[in-house]
Amino acid sequence: MKEQKIPKETIKRLPLYYRCLNRLVVLGKDTLSSTELSEYLGIKPTQIRKDLSYFGDFGTRGVGYDLRKLFKEIESILNLERSWNIAIAGVSNIGCAIMDLLDFNHSGFNIVAAFDSDNRVVGSNIYGITIQDLDNLKECTADEPIDIGIIAVDPVDAREVANCLVDKGVKGIVNFAPTLLNLPKEIEVVQMDLTSELGWLVFYIGHR
Amino acid sequence: MKEQKIPKETIKRLPLYYRCLNRLVVLGKDTLSSTELSEYLGIKPTQIRKDLSYFGDFGTRGVGYDLRKLFKEIESILNLERSWNIAIAGVSNIGCAIMDLLDFNHSGFNIVAAFDSDNRVVGSNIYGITIQDLDNLKECTADEPIDIGIIAVDPVDAREVANCLVDKGVKGIVNFAPTLLNLPKEIEVVQMDLTSELGWLVFYIGHR
DNA sequence: TTTACATTGTGATAACAAACACATAAATTA
DNA sequence: TAATTTATGTGTTTGTTATCACAATGTAAA
CATH class of the missing domain: 1.10.10.10 (Winged helix-like DNA-binding domain superfamily/Winged helix DNA-binding domain)
Known part of the structure; x- marks a missing residue:
């Protein structure tokens, strides 16, 4: 070595x-x-x-x-000895799917907060987490520091949500919205973007 | 050039x-x-x-x-002038989220078939698609050829489903299951794996 | 028309990553 | 205990991708 x-x-x-x-x-x-x-x-x-x-x-x-x-x-x-706190913004289809995934194979990634803008789901309970109003993201206080934010909101809201999450102190973001985030370079961003992946996939499929 | x-x-x-x-x-x-x-x-x-x-x-x-x-x-x-036919295997949380996504921003990717192993959803209709029994994947006939398969089933079933999809003639696969697929090299595979992404994310977050 | 400026396209170079060849060392066999 | 086999660790080479420097070309201003 x-x-x-x-x-x-x-x-x-x-x-x-x-x-x-x-x-x-x-x-x-x-x-x-x-x-x-x-x-x-x-x-x-x-x-x-x-x-x-x-x-x-x-x-x-x-x-x-x-x-x-x-x-x-x-x-x-990989720093997987400790556990990591995650906040999810957006709990419609994708957000729920993620909560399900992380809750199920409890792999050191703990969902500690979840937010949505839909009044019909705010206040409800999913996988033991009470959904908070997305507008409260700025003000809300979390018991524990949030390490990672997962963005599963509408593309047009993604950037603002990302900024709020950074203000709340997250060090990394996983973004499921097809939106480029303009964040300080010390924030690590993972872009999960099905449509882009399909885009390059069909390039190779078509060229055969 | x-x-x-x-x-x-x-x-x-x-x-x-x-x-x-x-x-x-x-x-x-x-x-x-x-x-x-x-x-x-x-x-x-x-x-x-x-x-x-x-x-x-x-x-x-x-x-x-x-x-x-x-x-x-x-x-x-990118070959996006034509449209592409997609089959989805697994319509629980993730599968539904994908159907929603592709149906919503109808971007040349058309869902033409969907499968699940849960009897309670087989036969039901999601976004205009009748869910078929996953066991029928082998036998089922599609009106149109399927270009791409999306795997959103349980990890343990992913490999078998992938093989069936290839038999049905798909040229590319997007795999949401954290399972390595062993497919002929002419099949293009996209691995969408949140847990892996979180894994390397926390490496970089932790090292600061 | 001439000069200054904006912007593309590309050969050359630098940075990064994968593959290779082989030295090293442990286990097994004769 | 010597020879053979198995398997790791790594310096070197090869391949791939990003960056740079600048020539080429169009527009606008003097």
């Missing part, structure tokens, strides 16, 4: 390793080689070893990786 | 250009410079020009791009 800049692409693969390892741990497996992991994930074994080597020498030559140990290492690298 | 390999990253940016241009067309704008587009999208003007130059000389030096013309060019490049 050597001190050097870690490629962003490496970081993006770590969650894939993490999930796969988690499943194998549950299955009771003990040792894992990069070749075997490679077969599960369709990522070349040299790539996997290179990725892991940025963070340490986790394996044993001639043997492979101690599955449980490697799992814990990646968990630590 | 020169004949050469087009970077995948360029293709992935085209839908962003496309959507932004679409909005500006609606606003009645006529001419657009790469610098101006760059301000809307947060992508450097040289990057935009380089991307476009792979496909032709669409602009006029000293002037900029004819907005409407450029829009049509990108539409043509």
Whole structure:
């Protein structure tokens, strides 16, 4: 292992390793080689070893990786040992789907607040969370600090909501609205955009 | 313009250009410079020009791009002049959200079939589509060929559903299940995976 | 008409990421 | 214990993508 800049692409693969390892741990497996992991994930074994080597020498030559140990290492690298508080803006279809997903596979991501602009749902309770009025986002006080905001509101409202979330102190945003957010560069943004993905998909489908 | 390999990253940016241009067309704008587009999208003007130059000389030096013309060019490049038929597997929360999204901003992506394994929803009608039994996916006949399959079923079923969709002739798949699909390489796959995205997001949030 | 300015298109360069080749080391077998 | 096999870790090479510098070209002003 050597001190050097870690490629962003490496970081993006770590969650894939993490999930796969988690499943194998549950299955009771003990040792894992990069070749075997490679077969599960369709990522070349040299790539996997290179990725892991940025963070340490986790394996044993001639043997492979101690599955449980490697799992814990990646968990630590990704900061998944602690849990993260999430606020959701917009609880129509997508918002609900997300709440369902995160509530179901309770994976360290806790929904601590949810907002909507529809008076018919404000005050109601979804997955144990009382839906607050979106207009109160600015003023509302949360018991715990919110780490991450998920935006599932109408595209035209996305930018304002994003700014409010940043004011509330979130460090990262996942944006399901097809809207470009103009945020301080220290805020990490993930754009989840089905229509864009379909756009490039059909480029490749059509060119065959 | 020169004949050469087009970077995948360029293709992935085209839908962003496309959507932004679409909005500006609606606003009645006529001419657009790469610098101006760059301000809307947060992508450097040289990057935009380089991307476009792979496909032709669409602009006029000293002037900029004819907005409407450029829009049509990108539409043509991405194969968005024609419409695309989509089948959805799984119409619980996420599936419904997708149907809503695609039905609402009818953007050339038409849902032509939907499937679910829950007997309570099979036969019901969502956004004008009668939900069919997922078990019938293999046998069912569609009036029109299905171009793209969207998987929104339980992770454990995703792989089998994907194979069925491929058998039915889809050329591309969007997979919302956190499951690696093992498909022939000529099938284009888009993985939409919130938990993975949250995984790398908190890496960067935590390291500050 | 000439000059100044705005803007595109592109070859060259730099930055980043993946793939490769192989040194290293543990386990197994003869 | 020597040879063989298995598997990791990493320096080097190759490939891909972004950035830069600037030539080419159009518009507007002097």
